[in-house]
Amino acid sequence: MANFRTHLGVAAAGGSVLAHGGWQAGLWSAMESLPLLALMAFGGILPDIDADRSRAIRLIFNLLAVPAVVAGVLVLQTRLATGALLMTCGAIYVGVRYLAGALFSRFTVHRGLWHSLLAAALCGLVATALSHQLFGQSDYLAWAHGASLMLGFVVHLLLDELYSVDLTGARLKRSFGTAMKPFDWREPGNSLVMLMAAASLLPWLPPFGTLRELLRQGASLWR
Ligand SMILES: [Zn+2]
Numbered sequence: 081m082a083n084f085r086t087h088l089g090v091a092a093a094g095g096s097v098l099a100h101g102g103w104q105a106g107l108w109s110a111m112e113s114l115p116l117l118a119l120m121a122f123g124g125i126l127p128d129i130d131a132d133r134s135r136a137i138r139l140i141f142n143l144l145a146v147p148a149v150v151a152g153v154l155v156l157q158t159r160l161a162t163g164a165l166l167m168t169c170g171a172i173y174v175g176v177r178y179l180a181g182a183l184f185s186r187f188t189v190h191r192g193l194w195h196s197l198l199a200a201a202l203c204g205l206v207a208t209a210l211s212h213q214l215f216g217q218s219d220y221l222a223w224a225h226g227a228s229l230m231l232g233f234v235v236h237l238l239l240d241e242l243y244s245v246d247l248t249g250a251r252l253k254r255s256f257g258t259a260m261k262p263f264d265w266r267e268p269g270n271s272l273v274m275l276m277a278a279a280s281l282l283p284w285l286p287p288f289g290t291l292r293e294l295l296r297q298g299a300s301l302w303r
Contacts (some may be wrong), residue, residue, distance in 0.1 A: 084125065084135045090239060091124020091232040092117070098228065101301050107294075112221060116228045119207060123232020126203060127195050127240075127259075130188040141181040148176045151214050193264040193271060195237060202278045204230030209284040219286035223294050 098120060099113035108116070122143060128136035152172045156165055193199060208226030211217045217225065240259035263271040 084128070086243075087124045087128070087136070087236050087239060088121060091235050092121040094124075094235055095120030095228065095232065098231070102224075102298070105297070105301055107297055108221065108224065116224055119225055119228040120232035120235075123200075123203070123229040123234075124236050126229070126233055127199065127236045128190075129184060130192060130194040131190045137181060137185065141177050141184075144180070145173045145176040147210070149173050151210075154214060189267075191240075191258045193267050193274060195240065195259045196261050196263050196271075197234070197237070198263040198271060198274055198278070200230050200233035200237065202274055203233055205278055205281045205285065208286070209281050212286050213284050219290040220294060222286050223291045227291075227294065227298075 095117040099117040102108050102116070103110055103113040122140075125136045126140060129140050131137060149169045149172050152169050153165065156168060160168060188194060204226040206226075207229040208222050211225040212219065212222035237260045244259070263274070265271070
């Protein structure tokens, strides 16, 4: 399986091409291209959220803690006094950084459900909904944020599969087929929960017509 540096490097390189290409084509501004690059790079390490004690999991929860605190400030600033707000944000940071990470490694299996296209879609939709509802981004940019994250996620799954092909002997390792899958048939219950979580996001998403437009423009960049 591909290691942390390979995942981060390939996804960041892909993200630069995507962010730069869209900027050159006039789809977004130079400033707007930076979060897209960051999201694709983040998507490239996100599936290893299920690998206990990995470098990826520590980095992921460090990174997730930052938007969680920003979201906390946005939601609570009008309701709490400054002192209480600071304490709450400290608690949110510690909660996401340490507790969520510990819970996650307790309840997930490496290369289980989180290495699937369903998880990629769910993470993309969560990013889109958060970007649109919480950070007030336009329909178009919100979809672009979600798509970048999902693209990085899929690149990770592809890399994991590539590395499970033994290139010297052209044999397949046992891990072949465990990364790139639509969902995890060994965890049907959890797969269903994940599908329902994705469906529950529908009311929070921007119109799908904008996503079609984004994909059409993105596809035309390759021609
Ligand atoms: Zn992986």
